[in-house]
Amino acid sequence: MFISLYTSRLILQNLGVSDYGVYSLVAGFVTMFSVISSTLTGSTQRFINFELGKREYKNLQGVFSCSLLIHYMLAGAAFFLLETVGLWFMNYRLNIPLERMFAANVVFQFSVLSFIVNIISIPYNALIIASEKMNIIAYVGVLEASLKILLIFLLGFANSDRLVLFAVLMFIVALIVRIIFQVYSRRTFKELEFKAVFDKQQIKVMLGFAGWNFIGSASGVLKDQGINVVLNLIYGVTINAARGIVLQIESAVNQFVVGFTTSFNPQIVKSYASRDYSYTYTLVFNGCRFAFFLMLIVAFPIILNAEWVLNIWLVKVPDYTLIFTQLSLIYSLILSISYPLITLNMATGKIKIYQLLVGGAHFLNFPISYFLLNRGGEPYVIYIVAIILNIVCLVLRVVILKFNIGLSVYHFFKLVLLNIMLVLLIAVPIPVILKSILTNTLLNDLILFITTFLISLSAVFIVGLSASERIFLINMVKLKLRIK
Numbered sequence: 001m002f003i004s005l006y007t008s009r010l011i012l013q014n015l016g017v018s019d020y021g022v023y024s025l026v027a028g029f030v031t032m033f034s035v036i037s038s039t040l041t042g043s044t045q046r047f048i049n050f051e052l053g054k055r056e057y058k059n060l061q062g063v064f065s066c067s068l069l070i071h072y073m074l075a076g077a078a079f080f081l082l083e084t085v086g087l088w089f090m091n092y093r094l095n096i097p098l099e100r101m102f103a104a105n106v107v108f109q110f111s112v113l114s115f116i117v118n119i120i121s122i123p124y125n126a127l128i129i130a131s132e133k134m135n136i137i138a139y140v141g142v143l144e145a146s147l148k149i150l151l152i153f154l155l156g157f158a159n160s161d162r163l164v165l166f167a168v169l170m171f172i173v174a175l176i177v178r179i180i181f182q183v184y185s186r187r188t189f190k191e192l193e194f195k196a197v198f199d200k201q202q203i204k205v206m207l208g209f210a211g212w213n214f215i216g217s218a219s220g221v222l223k224d225q226g227i228n229v230v231l232n233l234i235y236g237v238t239i240n241a242a243r244g245i246v247l248q249i250e251s252a253v254n255q256f257v258v259g260f261t262t263s264f265n266p267q268i269v270k271s272y273a274s275r276d277y278s279y280t281y282t283l284v285f286n287g288c289r290f291a292f293f294l295m296l297i298v299a300f301p302i303i304l305n306a307e308w309v310l311n312i313w314l315v316k317v318p319d320y321t322l323i324f325t326q327l328s329l330i331y332s333l334i335l336s337i338s339y340p341l342i343t344l345n346m347a348t349g350k351i352k353i354y355q356l357l358v359g360g361a362h363f364l365n366f367p368i369s370y371f372l373l374n375r376g377g378e379p380y381v382i383y384i385v386a387i388i389l390n391i392v393c394l395v396l397r398v399v400i401l402k403f404n405i406g407l408s409v410y411h412f413f414k415l416v417l418l419n420i421m422l423v424l425l426i427a428v429p430i431p432v433i434l435k436s437i438l439t440n441t442l443l444n445d446l447i448l449f450i451t452t453f454l455i456s457l458s459a460v461f462i463v464g465l466s467a468s469e470r471i472f473l474i475n476m477v478k479l480k481l482r483i484k
Contacts (some may be wrong), residue, residue, distance in 0.1 A: 024244025
């Protein structure tokens with residue numbers, strides 16, 4: 001997470017605000033087409049986890065082969081769409097300075113290649129996560145971040161067009177990560193070699209699941225990259241630079257929590273598949289609490305001290321970056337509660353109503369934001385809309401699980417939301433009061449940041465965790481530090 005955040009500073013410093021805005025816009029535009037692949041990412045993960053939970057290893061071979069075959073076909077379809085419709089839209093509709101069009105086209109081509117590589121990697125990543133090889137995910141994640149910071153550092157010595165070189169280097173990193181995951185998977189899961197057998201029934205089931213998943217994936221892409229395009233059309237590439245920086249912050253902080261919840265996900269699906277519902281609910285409720293607490297500890301000090309953090313972190317802070325950062329992290333805090341709920345909803349396989357309601361609510365982000373921006377709304381209105389709809393989606397996820405599998409709304413409120421509210425009641429007031437009292441000096445800002453972090457951490461430990469959880473955590477720390 002810290003490497004990713006520092007990387008953003010180096011990119012902005014080496015590329016400048018305008019070129020960074022061009023890269024964020026073009027790479028983000030390519031990412032819009034991830035709706036093609038992300039519809040099957042959740043499907044692949046769910047089916048592999050489900051077969052492992054049922055211990056149906058014979059069926060696992062078929063699921064893995066089918067998912068690979070589907071993703072190769074998707075990669076071909078995505079490449080065709082990007083090189084036709086996508087290329088035309090970028091050259092004739094996006095608001096890019098004329099003198100940077102050649103560089104933008106090079107960025108586009110290498111972003112497409114990186115995107116295709118990532119699509120093909122999905123089944124291998126899903127298999128590693130489903131098998132709970134979290135150490136491999138961690139090692140490769142650190143390697144990927146380290147390679148990026150090394151290449152971006154070298155970028156500072158380049159005499160050629162840095163924007164073009166940056167796009168090439170990012171593709172190289174994506175390719176290296178793809179090769180590592182594929183080699184590891186083939187050596188570790190030798191029994192799951194790809195077999196080019198067209199299992200019509202299995203493909204039909206997976207595509208049917210993915211079809212309904214398309215609604216949620218499309219709404220997510222429109223919320224992020226679609227609105228990025230709208231901001232560009234109305235405000236130009238400068239606002240895309242601010243948006244790009246904030247998406248980097250949001251991605252880095254979210255990845256910290258997503259990395260944690262990823263370790264919960266296989267167990268949630270496997271326990272549901274084996275019909276151990278009591279354990280499933282325990283995992284989900286604990287996962288919701290812990291995900292929020294981790295996000296709170298990381299995000300709240302940044303929210304309260306965003307101006308100080310941005311001024312230290314970035315050489316030049318683009319307009320709107322401050323308010324974008326604060327609202328984005330508030331959005332992420334609320335979203336963190338939903339991660340285990342999303343996994344459980346996918347595990348049930350009953351996603352038609354779920355995607356129509358939750359995906360439909362998320363989809364409203366795009367038209368509402370577009371309407372408000374067109375009527376002269378400030379750029380940060382996109383985050384206010386997202387926060388309100390995020391709360392609506394959280395309620396919908398719980399209610400749908402209530403009707404689908406009988407999840408107790410009362411227990412969710414008591415064990416998750418009430419617990420979270422008590423922690424916030426302790427963690428928030430004192431730092432907010434200190435913020436209003438202290439003057440903005442370097443020492444005071446540092447004191448406030450550390451104080452906010454320590455109070456949030458203490459509130460989580462004392463109020464958020466149960467007695468048994470506190471004992472477990474203390475014993476684990478002692479074990480790691482070899483304290484008797």
